[in-house]
Amino acid sequence: AKMNLAANAVGERYKCLSLTLEMPFKDHDNAPDPVTGWSGKRSAQLAGEILTVLSEMVKELR
Numbered sequence: 001a002k003m004n005l006a007a008n009a010v011g012e013r014y015k016c017l018s019l020t021l022e023m024p025f026k027d028h029d030n031a032p033d034p035v036t037g038w039s040g041k042r043s044a045q046l047a048g049e050i051l052t053v054l055s056e057m058v059k060e061l062r
Contacts, residue, residue: 017054017061021047 001008011018033039 017058021050 001012003009003012005020007018007020010016031039031042
């Protein structure tokens with residue numbers, strides 16, 4: 001793995017699952033916020049949904 005990417009370096013150093021979560025631009029394109037262009041509320045919802053999925057599958061990953 002490329003260790004200059006933070007998620008890879010953290011995962012290798014601590015032997016844990018690590019990833020980078022970015023705002024999906026398709027979500028932004030479909031319903032942009034008129035002021036910021038992106039929605040903090042939808043970003044938080046996405047993060048919560050990802051954590052739910054990861055918590056359900058973490059035992060299978062080890």
